[in-house]
Amino acid sequence: MSTIAWIALGSAAAWGWLLLGQGFFWRTDQRLPPRQDPARWPSVAVVVPARDEAEVLPVSLPSLLAQDYPGRAEIFLVDDGSKDGTGDLARALSAQYEGLPLTVASPGVPEPGWTGKLWALRHGIGLARARGADEGGAGPEYLLLTDADIAHEPDSLRELVAAATSHGLDLVSQMARLRVASGWERLVVPAFVYFFAQLYPFRWINKEGARTAAAAGGCVLLRTEMAERARVPESIRQAVIDDVSLARAVRRAGGRLWLGLADRVDSVRPYPRLADLWRMVSRSAYAQLRHNPVLLAGTVAGLAVVYLAPPVGLCAGLFAGDTAAGLLGAAAWAVMAGTYIPVLRYYRQSLWQAFLLPFTAVLYLCMTLDSAVQHYRGRGASWKGRTYPRPEAAAPER
Structure with missing residues (x-):
């Protein structure tokens, strides 16, 4: 030949x-597993790192404020040095839509050795724990770490929590459905998910005792006790690919992971040009x-x-x-x-x-x-x- x-x-x-x-890896059947409502809904802190997100916040933040969650839940949006009025816009949206309580804070310039997102997450998690201590409690039992460009259906939080409690999962992550409106998005975005799954097959991640670990950073529900045991985010403070690093830290600490495709969680960030996707x-x-x-x-x-x-x-x-x-x-x-x-x-x-x-x-x-x-x-x-x-x-x- x-x-x-x-x-x-x-x-x-x-x-x-x-x-x-x-x-x-090529199959798309890894969705939230069968679940039942818990006898008691645990408390949740939703932590949203945001840097110059005024373009997408009017779509994403109202979806979080409108979460239909039976337990206690609170949103902490961490304005990471935005120059487009992200923090003020978040406060205005909270006043307009009401819903879950919202706290907007700014952590200042990241310390050396920290990426901006993880520095913001550290500050938001710290605020949530402090809020619980001030109220005489032990802080939130779960953390929903979600990006500022992610829009959630009203039942998203309760479905994530139900999946975690039903199966004893320490980390539940959904890969948000990315936008595919422009021609370049239609060409590049589905392949992004395909290549990611090829590198990190979801079935391997979701198998108990598996070594493969990954998460999708836009939507991660993390048990607070496991975050403390895994020293998150301090142990991964330098990570550029923070979602995979987070999952690996949880796996090393003995945590159980689940990752799958989302049906009701969407990214609203536009990537209309090839240059935008190229930078991503x-x-x-x-x-x-x-x-x-x-x-x-x-x-x-x-x-x-x-x-x-x-x-x-x-x-x-x-x-x-x-x-x-x-x-x-x-x-x-x-x-x-x-x-x-x-x-x-x-x-x-x-x-x-x-x-x-x-x-x-x-x-x-x-x-x-x-x-x-x-x-x-x-x-x-x-x-x-x-x-x-x-x-x-x-x-x-x-």
């Missing part, structure tokens, strides 16, 4: 493994590879074999008469497209987009390479005016 045919064979073998041996991915892509050039080279080679070899093999068969390469490439591409269809259905997108996955993979490959370039230029992990150093360059724990 030709060299292209051998590479196409390797790709076909890789897709056979991904289809059957990677935790059925590239700001943390190289951090995912632990800033390791060897891992970067392996990722580039792996993506090329797995995602690019099938169309190349098919073209070799059609235009160069390489029958083996063509058949193997077509088989691998068909399996690839087939595994992508469930995610497209979840996002209510046209199924023909499944055959564009190699092109989307090239975009992600370029975003990852750009992330590495920006890192070595000193502009890596940059978000909303802040650039974070490599973890080993941050201040040591005191």
